[in-house]
Amino acid sequence: MDWWLIVTALVAGVYGALVGALLPRARYRLAVEPGEPWRGAAPCGHALGGWAGRARCGVCGGRYGPGALWPAAATAAVCAGTAAAVGPRPELAVWLLAAPVGVLLAGVDRAVRRLPDVLTLPLAAGAAALLGAAAALPGAAGSWPGALLGGAALGGAYLLLFLAHPAGMGFGDVKLALGLGLILGWYGWGVLILGGLAGLLLASAYGMTLLLTRRAGRGATMALGPFLVAGAWAGVLAGGWAVRP
Template sequence: MTEVWLTALVAAVWGAAAGLLLGRPAHRLAVAPEQPWRAECPDGHPLPGWLGPARCRGCPGPYGSGHVALPVVAAVLCAALAAATGPRPELAVWLLLTPVGVLLAAVDLRVHRLPDVLTLPLAATAAVLLGVAALLPEHAGRWTGALLGAVALAGGFLALHLISPAGMGFGDVKLALAAGAVLGWYGWGAVFLGAFLGFLLGGLHGLALIALRRGGRRTEMPFGPCLLLGTYCALLAAAHAA
């Protein structure tokens, strides 16, 4: 038990440190499609580099929103994953991928966009790192399952996109590649659970908007955060049961 809590504590510190670096990329990537990535803060000061907090030398304080939420969310998610997974090889993969998922959710919430510069490398990185984890002792998943999960979930989302492009964006299809890979590592049950929870959360979000009179049946809303949260919850359950 002491080892589990120590692992969770280290993971929380990692998540908080990584989350502190997400403020700048969240601001730079939160632009509408076809627009160039932001190179300046809201007050027009140039921003050097891509990683860093939501601060610049010319501003008295942090710019934008989420400069506190991002490290807190990343820390909590990483700690919970560490507690559920334990000191197994795949934990390193989850800890490396989680900050990117937090960044994707932040961008999608702001501008309803999942940038290719994040989704495609995330899927490729998940596949490669899980392949490495499968070579190490005491892992609790299957690499072939991860690959099949990625293809299956992305294929299902692609079918939904072709049926209703307005209801399922192509960015969600690309995100499903990474989600399917991490869930498929633990088997088809995790894949189905993650997809179910993602759509359930999306439906609840839509109903909440209608109930609060902030939207209607045709209101466009980001599905990426719902898919990411559903994937995370299913991953927690699968890792704990493995």
Template sequence: MIVLAVAYGGAFGFGLPRAAYRLSVEPGEPWRAHLPDGRPLAGWFGAEGGGGPRWAPAGVCALVCGALGAACGIRPEAAVFVGVAPLVVLLGIVDLAVHRLPDVLTLPLAAATAALLGVAALLPRAAGSWRGALCGGAALGAAYLLLFLINPAGMGLGDVKLALPLGVALGWYGWGVWAAGAFLGLLYGAVYGLALLLTSRATRRAGFAFGPFMAAGALTGVLLGGFGA
């Protein structure tokens, strides 16, 4: 399972630069259709993008998928978590580039994660609860929506939408895992923000991409839940 997960993550991740380059635009702008040198950019999947390291996404995806494969083992939810992980990595890349989490990825990801876990719940050896997954997605989405309403300058709607699939994944293994993943996402982001302030690399009003920290917290929670199960 681990070998298959690593191979899948590496292969998928190697094709992410093109999708990341296409999606890394400011709100309201069309997706990129040409490379910086003016050549047309055909398709969404491939190693050719707008520059930057091509192997980094493949390495990150391989590592994440391998860790999920090790934690979940030969259980049906493993295929779901490993399958959607590269899309979460893609969202993190785009968020780091332009501080944006496109709806074209977040909303379908939430629907796909919920639907696939629903199928997994019907199969033998499933170690989670589909009802818990749905409740977890709704709860984390509502929590981030509340944070957005309290402080719109510090939380984007993209973060609220990303919270839906992450909450679904965390809720699968129960409320303890959900709480751990939700808290760790906030903690990782807070530690990074504090580090920026202490090193004078940002001011208190400066924003940064929060999606990767949400995803890291959710990954930690799912790993804990998988190994615990």
């Protein structure tokens, strides 16, 4: 790893930590049951100002959600690892913008088993647009048509899974798969298959662990989003390493 790659990874890690520390308030506001409006006030009754920041009331100082440590650490690790694998290529900017969204989606889904459209749809639209711009820049190591096909393929595959077994998967997972497919498809079909299968395998392993330890029974549901995001990240790391000179 040369010095320029080390600097890139360090800068990306600092960026990830700073942005990740701003996610708790958005997680709290979005972590509501389907049909309920986004939270606009803390449990103490004081109004929340904006979407970014700590999960702590600015008036009375009361804490109303998880701290900033885990989202900051998780986003920093994802951004630094991605930068180390991909290097200073145009698509790295797209991955660094998508990383906090993925961490936030994982947190919300884990809390209420819901993947809000306000995150999944902009992720897909933003990935399509930004990867199109990245493809036009020198040094890009992926394919924009491949990304579009990947989004359609993974989104379509999850749509079929949803139609076949609606009780085991939410429609939010389908919309998330669309955005993740765009990201994975950038590096080709091999990375798309790897990232897609990795998410399902991680979810299956976790579900089996819950059954074996009797922490959940047969038919129990769990949040699939965190595993889909983790699988996609594994695919991006593999794709980034594969195209490095």
